[in-house]
Amino acid sequence: GESVGLHLPTLSVQEGDNSIINCAYSNSASDYFIWYKQESGKGPQFIIDIRSNMDKRQGQRVTVLLNKTVKHLSLQIAATQPGDSAVYFCAENTPPDGGSNYKLTFGKGTLLTVNP
Amino acid sequence: DGGITQSPKYLFRKEGQNVTLSCEQNLNHDAMYWYRQDPGQGLRLIYYSQIVNDFQKGDIAEGYSVSREKKESFPLTVTSAQKNPTAFYLCASSIYPAYEQYFGPGTRLTVT
Numbered sequence: 001g002e003s004v005g006l007h008l009p010t011l012s013v014q015e016g017d018n019s020i021i022n023c024a025y026s027n028s029a030s031d032y033f034i035w036y037k038q039e040s041g042k043g044p045q046f047i048i049d050i051r052s053n054m055d056k057r058q059g060q061r062v063t064v065l066l067n068k069t070v071k072h073l074s075l076q077i078a079a080t081q082p083g084d085s086a087v088y089f090c091a092e093n094t095p096p097d098g099g100s101n102y103k104l105t106f107g108k109g110t111l112l113t114v115n116p
Numbered sequence: 117d118g119g120i121t122q123s124p125k126y127l128f129r130k131e132g133q134n135v136t137l138s139c140e141q142n143l144n145h146d147a148m149y150w151y152r153q154d155p156g157q158g159l160r161l162i163y164y165s166q167i168v169n170d171f172q173k174g175d176i177a178e179g180y181s182v183s184r185e186k187k188e189s190f191p192l193t194v195t196s197a198q199k200n201p202t203a204f205y206l207c208a209s210s211i212y213p214a215y216e217q218y219f220g221p222g223t224r225l226t227v228t
Binding site for chain 1: 206
Protein backbone atom coordinates (compact mmCIF):
# COMPACT_ATOMS: atom_id res chain seq x y z
CA GLY A 1 0.00 0.00 0.00
CA GLU A 2 0.93 3.64 -0.25
CA SER A 3 2.75 5.30 2.59
CA VAL A 4 1.08 8.63 1.96
CA GLY A 5 -2.68 9.01 1.85
CA LEU A 6 -5.37 11.63 1.99
CA HIS A 7 -8.44 11.76 4.20
CA LEU A 8 -10.66 13.43 1.60
CA PRO A 9 -10.46 12.70 -2.10
CA THR A 10 -12.64 15.72 -3.02
CA LEU A 11 -13.25 19.08 -1.43
CA SER A 12 -15.70 21.71 -2.59
CA VAL A 13 -15.59 25.24 -1.15
CA GLN A 14 -17.07 28.64 -1.84
CA GLU A 15 -14.88 31.37 -3.22
CA GLY A 16 -13.42 33.37 -0.37
CA ASP A 17 -13.60 30.55 2.15
CA ASN A 18 -10.53 28.92 3.64
CA SER A 19 -9.66 25.40 2.48
CA ILE A 20 -7.95 22.68 4.43
CA ILE A 21 -6.53 19.63 2.70
CA ASN A 22 -5.27 16.80 4.84
CA CYS A 23 -2.66 14.12 4.38
CA ALA A 24 -1.55 11.18 6.51
CA TYR A 25 1.86 9.62 6.25
CA SER A 26 3.08 6.38 7.72
CA ASN A 27 6.87 6.54 7.80
CA SER A 28 8.27 8.21 10.89
CA ALA A 29 11.67 8.38 9.17
CA SER A 30 10.37 10.88 6.63
CA ASP A 31 12.02 14.23 7.23
CA TYR A 32 10.73 16.41 4.43
CA PHE A 33 7.28 17.01 3.01
CA ILE A 34 6.00 18.87 -0.02
CA TRP A 35 2.63 20.02 -1.28
CA TYR A 36 2.07 20.18 -5.03
CA LYS A 37 -0.79 21.62 -7.08
CA GLN A 38 -1.72 19.99 -10.36
CA GLU A 39 -4.12 21.60 -12.80
CA SER A 40 -5.87 19.45 -15.34
CA GLY A 41 -3.53 18.18 -18.06
CA LYS A 42 -0.46 19.85 -16.56
CA GLY A 43 2.52 18.84 -14.49
CA PRO A 44 2.50 19.35 -10.71
CA GLN A 45 3.70 22.70 -9.38
CA PHE A 46 5.51 23.13 -6.09
CA ILE A 47 3.45 25.03 -3.50
CA ILE A 48 5.26 24.78 -0.21
CA ASP A 49 7.50 22.42 1.72
CA ILE A 50 8.31 21.74 5.35
CA ARG A 51 11.05 19.90 7.17
CA SER A 52 10.40 17.63 10.10
CA ASN A 53 12.07 20.03 12.55
CA MET A 54 9.23 22.50 11.95
CA ASP A 55 5.53 22.42 12.88
CA LYS A 56 4.31 25.20 10.64
CA ARG A 57 5.39 27.08 7.59
CA GLN A 58 3.62 29.91 5.82
CA GLY A 59 3.70 31.06 2.26
CA GLN A 60 1.57 33.40 0.26
CA ARG A 61 -2.03 32.48 1.22
CA VAL A 62 -0.90 28.97 2.12
CA THR A 63 0.15 27.39 5.39
CA VAL A 64 1.43 23.88 5.93
CA LEU A 65 1.08 22.27 9.34
CA LEU A 66 2.99 19.18 10.40
CA ASN A 67 1.97 17.02 13.34
CA LYS A 68 4.64 14.38 13.76
CA THR A 69 2.91 12.81 16.74
CA VAL A 70 0.03 11.60 14.60
CA LYS A 71 1.91 11.71 11.28
CA HIS A 72 -0.42 14.24 9.76
CA LEU A 73 0.17 17.03 7.29
CA SER A 74 -2.29 19.69 6.21
CA LEU A 75 -2.39 22.46 3.66
CA GLN A 76 -4.46 25.52 4.43
CA ILE A 77 -5.39 27.91 1.65
CA ALA A 78 -6.73 31.28 2.74
CA ALA A 79 -9.42 33.11 0.79
CA THR A 80 -9.71 30.37 -1.80
CA GLN A 81 -10.07 31.57 -5.37
CA PRO A 82 -11.41 29.85 -8.51
CA GLY A 83 -7.82 29.63 -9.76
CA ASP A 84 -7.03 27.39 -6.80
CA SER A 85 -9.21 24.65 -8.28
CA ALA A 86 -6.87 21.72 -8.90
CA VAL A 87 -5.66 18.44 -7.48
CA TYR A 88 -3.36 18.84 -4.49
CA PHE A 89 -0.76 16.18 -3.69
CA CYS A 90 1.32 15.74 -0.63
CA ALA A 91 4.66 13.97 -0.90
CA GLU A 92 7.03 12.64 1.72
CA ASN A 93 10.74 12.04 1.52
CA THR A 94 11.31 8.56 2.83
CA PRO A 95 14.02 5.93 2.53
CA PRO A 96 13.03 3.02 0.29
CA ASP A 97 13.04 -0.52 1.62
CA GLY A 98 16.53 -1.94 1.95
CA GLY A 99 18.25 1.08 0.53
CA SER A 100 19.88 4.25 1.68
CA ASN A 101 18.57 6.55 -1.03
CA TYR A 102 15.60 8.67 -0.13
CA LYS A 103 12.79 9.10 -2.61
CA LEU A 104 9.57 11.05 -2.76
CA THR A 105 6.36 9.12 -2.28
CA PHE A 106 3.18 10.84 -3.45
CA GLY A 107 -0.35 10.55 -2.21
CA LYS A 108 -3.28 10.09 -4.59
CA GLY A 109 -4.34 13.72 -4.29
CA THR A 110 -7.39 15.72 -3.32
CA LEU A 111 -9.50 17.47 -5.93
CA LEU A 112 -10.32 20.98 -4.76
CA THR A 113 -13.24 22.68 -6.47
CA VAL A 114 -13.89 26.34 -5.78
CA ASN A 115 -17.42 27.52 -6.48
CA PRO A 116 -17.84 31.17 -7.48
CA ASP B 117 13.64 30.34 -19.40
CA GLY B 118 14.85 27.64 -17.07
CA GLY B 119 12.79 24.52 -16.75
CA ILE B 120 11.92 21.08 -17.94
CA THR B 121 10.55 20.31 -21.36
CA GLN B 122 8.78 17.19 -22.46
CA SER B 123 7.86 16.39 -25.99
CA PRO B 124 5.54 15.70 -27.55
CA LYS B 125 2.51 16.72 -25.46
CA TYR B 126 0.35 14.02 -27.05
CA LEU B 127 1.62 10.77 -28.55
CA PHE B 128 -0.30 8.01 -30.26
CA ARG B 129 1.11 4.58 -31.02
CA LYS B 130 -0.08 1.21 -32.14
CA GLU B 131 0.21 -1.72 -29.78
CA GLY B 132 3.48 -3.60 -30.20
CA GLN B 133 5.57 -0.52 -31.02
CA ASN B 134 8.24 0.94 -28.81
CA VAL B 135 8.02 4.66 -28.21
CA THR B 136 10.48 7.12 -26.68
CA LEU B 137 9.42 10.13 -24.62
CA SER B 138 11.76 13.07 -24.43
CA CYS B 139 12.73 14.97 -21.27
CA GLU B 140 15.21 17.82 -21.21
CA GLN B 141 16.14 20.18 -18.36
CA ASN B 142 18.35 23.25 -18.22
CA LEU B 143 18.26 23.64 -14.44
CA ASN B 144 21.65 21.97 -13.98
CA HIS B 145 20.01 19.36 -11.75
CA ASP B 146 21.79 16.09 -11.12
CA ALA B 147 18.70 14.02 -10.34
CA MET B 148 15.95 13.21 -12.84
CA TYR B 149 12.83 11.10 -12.57
CA TRP B 150 10.06 9.54 -14.61
CA TYR B 151 6.59 9.07 -13.19
CA ARG B 152 3.43 7.56 -14.53
CA GLN B 153 0.01 8.96 -13.63
CA ASP B 154 -3.27 7.20 -14.29
CA PRO B 155 -6.68 8.88 -13.94
CA GLY B 156 -7.51 9.62 -10.32
CA GLN B 157 -4.19 8.21 -9.16
CA GLY B 158 -1.06 9.57 -7.62
CA LEU B 159 2.36 9.52 -9.21
CA ARG B 160 4.19 6.23 -9.49
CA LEU B 161 7.94 6.20 -9.95
CA ILE B 162 9.20 4.39 -13.05
CA TYR B 163 12.94 5.17 -13.08
CA TYR B 164 15.24 7.73 -11.57
CA SER B 165 18.78 8.86 -12.13
CA GLN B 166 20.96 10.64 -9.60
CA ILE B 167 23.90 11.19 -11.90
CA VAL B 168 24.93 10.82 -15.52
CA ASN B 169 25.37 7.23 -16.70
CA ASP B 170 23.57 5.86 -13.66
CA PHE B 171 19.89 5.09 -13.07
CA GLN B 172 17.77 2.92 -10.83
CA LYS B 173 14.43 1.21 -11.16
CA GLY B 174 11.49 2.72 -9.41
CA ASP B 175 8.31 0.98 -8.31
CA ILE B 176 6.96 0.13 -11.76
CA ALA B 177 9.98 -0.24 -14.07
CA GLU B 178 8.80 -3.35 -15.94
CA GLY B 179 8.27 -2.64 -19.62
CA TYR B 180 10.23 0.63 -19.53
CA SER B 181 13.84 1.58 -20.19
CA VAL B 182 15.86 4.77 -19.78
CA SER B 183 19.26 6.22 -20.52
CA ARG B 184 21.20 9.09 -18.98
CA GLU B 185 24.04 9.94 -21.33
CA LYS B 186 23.86 13.66 -20.68
CA LYS B 187 23.00 15.63 -17.54
CA GLU B 188 20.29 17.53 -19.38
CA SER B 189 18.48 14.59 -20.91
CA PHE B 190 16.64 11.55 -19.54
CA PRO B 191 14.57 9.85 -22.27
CA LEU B 192 12.09 7.12 -21.42
CA THR B 193 11.28 4.26 -23.78
CA VAL B 194 7.96 2.53 -23.37
CA THR B 195 8.47 -0.92 -24.81
CA SER B 196 5.97 -3.35 -26.25
CA ALA B 197 6.41 -5.39 -23.06
CA GLN B 198 4.53 -2.75 -21.05
CA LYS B 199 1.04 -4.21 -20.71
CA ASN B 200 -0.89 -0.98 -20.10
CA PRO B 201 1.15 1.85 -21.59
CA THR B 202 -1.66 4.38 -22.01
CA ALA B 203 -1.09 7.01 -19.32
CA PHE B 204 0.16 10.49 -18.56
CA TYR B 205 3.96 10.52 -18.17
CA LEU B 206 5.74 13.12 -16.10
CA CYS B 207 9.41 13.89 -15.96
CA ALA B 208 10.95 15.75 -13.02
CA SER B 209 14.33 16.90 -11.81
CA SER B 210 15.84 18.03 -8.53
CA ILE B 211 19.13 19.37 -7.21
CA TYR B 212 19.30 16.64 -4.60
CA PRO B 213 17.54 13.28 -4.63
CA ALA B 214 14.08 13.29 -3.04
CA TYR B 215 13.95 17.02 -2.37
CA GLU B 216 11.92 19.60 -4.23
CA GLN B 217 11.26 18.22 -7.68
CA TYR B 218 10.42 20.38 -10.66
CA PHE B 219 8.04 18.80 -13.13
CA GLY B 220 7.68 19.06 -16.86
CA PRO B 221 4.31 19.57 -18.58
CA GLY B 222 3.85 15.84 -19.22
CA THR B 223 3.27 13.63 -22.25
CA ARG B 224 -0.05 11.87 -22.71
CA LEU B 225 0.59 8.55 -24.43
CA THR B 226 -2.26 6.63 -26.01
CA VAL B 227 -1.63 3.12 -27.33
CA THR B 228 -4.34 1.41 -29.34
